[in-house]
Amino acid sequence: MAPRKKPATKYHHGDLRAALLSAAWTAVTKKGLESLSLRSLAETLGVSHAAPAHHFKDRNALLEALRAEAFRRFADAIEAGAKTGELDGMGVSYIRFAMEHPRQMQLMLREGETELGPEVMEQSMRAWQVLVSAVATQIGPTRAADERELHSMALATWAMVHGLAGLWTQVRLPPGVPKSGPDAEGLQRRAIATLLAGVAHPPRR
Amino acid sequence: MAPRKKPATKYHHGDLRAALLSAAWTAVTKKGLESLSLRSLAETLGVSHAAPAHHFKDRNALLEALRAEAFRRFADAIEAGAKTGELDGMGVSYIRFAMEHPRQMQLMLREGETELGPEVMEQSMRAWQVLVSAVATQIGPTRAADERELHSMALATWAMVHGLAGLWTQVRLPPGVPKSGPDAEGLQRRAIATLLAGVAHPPRR
DNA sequence: TGTACATCAGTGAACGCGCGTTCACTGATGTAC
DNA sequence: TGTACATCAGTGAACGCGCGTTCACTGATGTAC
Numbered sequence: 001m002a003p004r005k006k007p008a009t010k011y012h013h014g015d016l017r018a019a020l021l022s023a024a025w026t027a028v029t030k031k032g033l034e035s036l037s038l039r040s041l042a043e044t045l046g047v048s049h050a051a052p053a054h055h056f057k058d059r060n061a062l063l064e065a066l067r068a069e070a071f072r073r074f075a076d077a078i079e080a081g082a083k084t085g086e087l088d089g090m091g092v093s094y095i096r097f098a099m100e101h102p103r104q105m106q107l108m109l110r111e112g113e114t115e116l117g118p119e120v121m122e123q124s125m126r127a128w129q130v131l132v133s134a135v136a137t138q139i140g141p142t143r144a145a146d147e148r149e150l151h152s153m154a155l156a157t158w159a160m161v162h163g164l165a166g167l168w169t170q171v172r173l174p175p176g177v178p179k180s181g182p183d184a185e186g187l188q189r190r191a192i193a194t195l196l197a198g199v200a201h202p203p204r205r
Numbered sequence: 206m207a208p209r210k211k212p213a214t215k216y217h218h219g220d221l222r223a224a225l226l227s228a229a230w231t232a233v234t235k236k237g238l239e240s241l242s243l244r245s246l247a248e249t250l251g252v253s254h255a256a257p258a259h260h261f262k263d264r265n266a267l268l269e270a271l272r273a274e275a276f277r278r279f280a281d282a283i284e285a286g287a288k289t290g291e292l293d294g295m296g297v298s299y300i301r302f303a304m305e306h307p308r309q310m311q312l313m314l315r316e317g318e319t320e321l322g323p324e325v326m327e328q329s330m331r332a333w334q335v336l337v338s339a340v341a342t343q344i345g346p347t348r349a350a351d352e353r354e355l356h357s358m359a360l361a362t363w364a365m366v367h368g369l370a371g372l373w374t375q376v377r378l379p380p381g382v383p384k385s386g387p388d389a390e391g392l393q394r395r396a397i398a399t400l401l402a403g404v405a406h407p408p409r410r
Numbered sequence: 411t412g413t414a415c416a417t418c419a420g421t422g423a424a425c426g427c428g429c430g431t432t433c434a435c436t437g438a439t440g441t442a443c
Numbered sequence: 444t445g446t447a448c449a450t451c452a453g454t455g456a457a458c459g460c461g462c463g464t465t466c467a468c469t470g471a472t473g474t475a476c
Contacts, residue, residue: 013452034239037429048454050431055452059430109375116377128379155372155382156396160361162376163368167360170314171367172321174333177360191361198403221419242462253421255464260419264463 017055019045024066028103033110038062063107064117070104071123073097078127087134091161091192092185098165099180105169131158139199153199160195164188222260224250229271233308238315243267268312269322275309276328278302283332292339296366296397297390303370304385310374336363344404358404365400369393 013019023044027036038059042049056062074097081093098105116124135154136144144150167173168184178184228249232241243264247254261267279302286298303310321329340359341349349355372378373389383389 016452038431039429049429050433050455051453053431109371111375124377125379151379151381152392152395153399155392156365156399159368159372159396160365160400161368162371163364163366166314166367166371167364170316172329174330174356177356187357187360190357191364193408194358194361194403195365195400196403197406197408198399198401201402201406203398203402243464244462254462255422255466256420258464 013045013047013051016045016047016051020052020055020062021065021069024062025069025104028066028107029101032103033063033107036063064120067107067110068117068119068123070101070108071120071127073101073104074108075123075127075130079130082130082134085134085137087138087157088189088192088196090131090134091157091164092189094161095165095168095188098169102169105165128154135199138196153202156195156199157192160192164191221250221252221256225257225260225267226270226274229267230274230309233271233312234306237308238268238312241268269325272312272315273322273324273328275306275313276325276332278306278309279313280328280332280335284335287335287339290342292343292362293394293397293401295336295339296362296369297394299366300370300373300393303374307374310370333359340404343401361400361404362397365397369396 020041023041024036027041027044038052038056039049042052052062056065077093077097078090081090084090132150132154135157136150139150139153143153168179168188173179178187225246228246229241232246232249243257243261244254247257257267261270282298282302283295286295289295337355337359340362341355344355344358348358373384373393378384383392
């Protein structure tokens with residue numbers, strides 16, 4: 001093996017902190033938030049159950065770090081989706097992320113009993129800015145100049161994609177509705193397009 | 206006290222089963238699903254911790270009954286909202302229910318590891334039928350005759366109100382967005398109206 | 411109306427579970443000399 | 444290069460916690476006679 005020269009310290013394990021986060025991500029994907037325990041993570045990594053305490057003050061600290069990671073990946077996905085320049089491309093990215101990582105989405109949405117960490121705040125504001133920009137492009141500079149209008153349309157769009165994601169990841173849909181695949185995505189795109197038609201021809205206030 | 210003549214048997218406690226469900230509803234409202242335990246419920250009711258076992262096989266059985274109750278109340282609320290004859294009235298009812306009972310909503314949406322109970326199936330189908338009917342009225346009989354079109358628009362509407370409910374109950378909204386009150390409801394109504402404008406003037410497929 | 415009996419909701423002790431957390435420790439690693 | 448030391452990640456035993464679940468029981472209620 002070539003000599004590793006990792007930036008992080010690597011005494012016994014190598015980089016237990018990162019390994020814990022990575023294992024936690026996988027475990028959440030597989031088993032959900034509820035089943036996630038420090039002890040099971042330690043066991044997975046072949047490390048004593050007390051080891052994680054050296055890297056995370058307590059269970060919540062690990063969860064908060066995991067949440068930040070989820071927000072980071074989410075904001076990245078949104079940003080990448082918006083790169084196409086199309087608002088509905090961003091919407092599709094949003095829904096796709098939620099469908100691929102439903103439990104992480106659940107973690108992100110968990111009501112924080114305490115304040116949100118700065119990392120989480122930053123990433124979610126980033127995603128919001130991307131959304132607002134895309135909506136501004138969609139409605140054109142004249143309407144976008146009205147901030148209330150701009151935010152109103154951004155919220156409507158957000159709600160639509162958020163709702164679609166929620167329906168497909170959490171709700172037992174009625175029989176006949178495709179659960180996944182191109183048919184599902186077609187339905188989702190159609191819903192977004194319907195909203196955007198309304199955005200283009202807004203109802204009189 | 207007038208002599209009670211309840212239909213249910215009432216040996217020692219009176220009707221522990223109903224009391225458990227009622228206490229569970231309250232506890233979920235206050236503390237959330239996670240903190241709900243049979244032991245704490247028993248304590249609340251001044252009954253031994255083993256008593257609930259006589260009425261619910263296990264914790265999951267109680268949760269399933271509670272879930273059915275939530276779906277029943279939810280479907281009632283949706284139906285009442287649709288009585289006004291307006292689709293957006295139903296939407297407002299949907300969002301209002303979610304905002305008043307966010308934790309129950311969470312319970313309703315919890316992925317069932319097992320099959321859904323018949324009661325839950327029935328109530329959620331009832332709500333879906335109400336939605337489809339309201340959408341049919343909205344788009345008129347000609348378009349409603351196309352079932353794909355009808356269901357597509359119903360899903361879009363559902364996603365919108367579901368998303369709005371999710372945003373306001375689970376998401377830390379950006380600064381400046383009203384959290385509750387008439388301003389919040391105004392924004393929600395506006396989003397629904399925007400979608401309905403799109404429903405009225407659908408994008409070309 | 412009264413009595414004997416059956417039913418079964420509720421009791422309280424006990425069990426085992428996985429969990430988070432603490433603690434003094436140990437031993438591999440990095441560093442100063 | 445070699446040695447002595449400091450650091451600190453990881454150990455393993457122990458603690459207390461609330462939990463669901465079981466069990467033989469007890470005693471209030473409903474019912475048959």
